[in-house]
Amino acid sequence: MKILITSGGTTEPIDSVRGITNHSTGKLGRELAEIFLKNGASVDFITTKHAVKPATTTNLALHVIQTTRELEEKIKDLLQNNRYTAVIHAMAVSDYRVKSTLERSEFASILSENLQKSKDISQIERTLETLATDNSKNKKISSNAEMLVVTLEKTPKIIQMIKQIQPNTLLVGFKLLVDVPREELLRVGLENLKKNNADFVLANDLTKITNDTHYGMLIENEKNLTEVNTKKEIAEIIFKKIKERGEYYEK
Amino acid sequence: MKILITSGGTTEPIDSVRGITNHSTGKLGRELAEIFLKNGASVDFITTKHAVKPATTTNLALHVIQTTRELEEKIKDLLQNNRYTAVIHAMAVSDYRVKSTLERSEFASILSENLQKSKDISQIERTLETLATDNSKNKKISSNAEMLVVTLEKTPKIIQMIKQIQPNTLLVGFKLLVDVPREELLRVGLENLKKNNADFVLANDLTKITNDTHYGMLIENEKNLTEVNTKKEIAEIIFKKIKERGEYYEK
Known part of the structure; x- marks a missing residue:
């Protein structure tokens, strides 16, 4: 067996x-x-x-x-x-696994730019979908940011x-x-x-x-x-x- | 000593x-x-x-x-x-420690509502600041959501x-x-x-x-x-x- x-x-x-x-x-x-x-x-x-x-x-x-x-x-x-x-x-x-990690200001700035035409829910969702950061094994996030926004995606x-x-x-x-x-x-x-x-x-x-x-x-x-x-x-x-x-x- | x-x-x-x-x-x-x-x-x-x-x-x-x-x-x-x-x-x-955990759709809906008047960066930042979820020891996040948005705040x-x-x-x-x-x-x-x-x-x-x-x-x-x-x-x-x-x- x-x-x-x-x-x-x-x-x-x-x-x-x-x-x-x-x-x-x-x-x-x-x-x-x-x-x-x-x-x-x-x-x-x-x-x-x-x-x-x-x-x-x-x-x-x-x-x-x-x-x-x-x-x-x-x-x-x-x-x-x-x-x-x-x-x-x-x-x-x-x-879940990490899809993106951004400082609050970076996150807000990307979002604001993407919401110029429309600020409806689906546009926000689409923007979240596009975020992706390389959680490379060789980097450590700086600990200066007051707040981080992390998106997590479902694993298979x-x-x-x-x-x-x-x-x-x-x-x-x-x-x-x-x-x-x-x-x-x-x-x-x-x-x-x-x-x-x-x-x-x-x-x-x-x-x-x-x-x-x-x-x-x-x-x-x-x-x-x-x-x-x-x-x-x-x-x-x-x-x-x-x-x-x-x-x-x-x- | x-x-x-x-x-x-x-x-x-x-x-x-x-x-x-x-x-x-x-x-x-x-x-x-x-x-x-x-x-x-x-x-x-x-x-x-x-x-x-x-x-x-x-x-x-x-x-x-x-x-x-x-x-x-x-x-x-x-x-x-x-x-x-x-x-x-x-x-x-x-x-960092977890400040809030939301499904993408919940997150997008809260954000959209808060951006009705203004969609500038500082309004997005203020909205992120208000999010807070209870990461109670008695709950486990459902694993149905395709994407989660987690905010992390700096620890002292x-x-x-x-x-x-x-x-x-x-x-x-x-x-x-x-x-x-x-x-x-x-x-x-x-x-x-x-x-x-x-x-x-x-x-x-x-x-x-x-x-x-x-x-x-x-x-x-x-x-x-x-x-x-x-x-x-x-x-x-x-x-x-x-x-x-x-x-x-x-x-």
Whole structure:
């Protein structure tokens, strides 16, 4: 059994020393890698610099990335060159990356110039669309400006590329919400499952994650869901489900 | 000898799961703490969650903070209640924090409304000034918007508060530049020394920091500077200087 796991959180650079970071310790990803490795699987593990790594190293290949763009390249490369029983996409991926960074006065001056003919909403939106700055790794924004205006653009949905490249792999997605009722978690989880063409989604809630506990709802479809309360249990239920469905699929 | 060291990098939340992070491992701060602890000093060590901590714990008090605001409160509190021979401010502090986060359409609509009378630059600037969103810890931005417009405001210069509260402490500041010639590093370092009313500034260049090496220029004034090439040497030269000047000052 060969498994691809993503873990940790991406960082999108604002400049050479600042970045927008998705905080993720990587503990759940590590737990997942350990259970598969312990049971004889080989694991490709895509992770980020500050995330924790599995202790077991036999049959483990580590791939360290930083940005969403690097993740996209790495995941495509691995999917094109390997056949995975399952892909478990536990990494917290930036939804947005920096498109432009301008000092307030520069921003106002560009906008004012572009609004000479029309100052309606669509003209403002079009102007925002044209802004783009090179967040080169070799530059650091001067800290003299009183205010900066930053535009962020959506990153591509990497999870949606997985089944496009490898339609027969089992895909496990993750959905993190913040302080919602159980029904809402289920509803958004099911929505997410369909949208990403995933086989399972682990829906969880930031307010129900502590050092010792990690409530999670593994959703397979409207009728099949399992609720667990620790990272270890999350890893165990995902392993069990992949093993059942994966063995069937590998026959 | 009692020393206050700041280390690591602050994070400014965008929402409950995203933040603007100043990447800093805290390795230099740890090296500094170790040399002072080894030589019998007691150390107050302000640091951040992901930064490395000193191995020596005797005479060490750890204070973990996240945001620039929390750093400001903690540093003021410690300076008001302790007398330090020196304050070594090695933490990478966010220059900016998030003031507002809006979807492009919301942003354009607010702006358009505010520009009905005038669309000149100063009116755009005034409108930007009025934007403010609550980056509450309990909310996560929906990831449906194609583009977000974020305004960032300058954070207060915490280093400039240090001598105001404790004028007789020896202050060591840090200035990180990216890929500049030696003369430029010296010029900006001296400027920084005066601006922050510091006794020493350690000027360094991101392109001259690797796992093994860390070029640094410790500047005392136009005529007194020492150049070193590793974190260990940086810690040693700072310890030596503080010891010399601190002993004189403590007599």
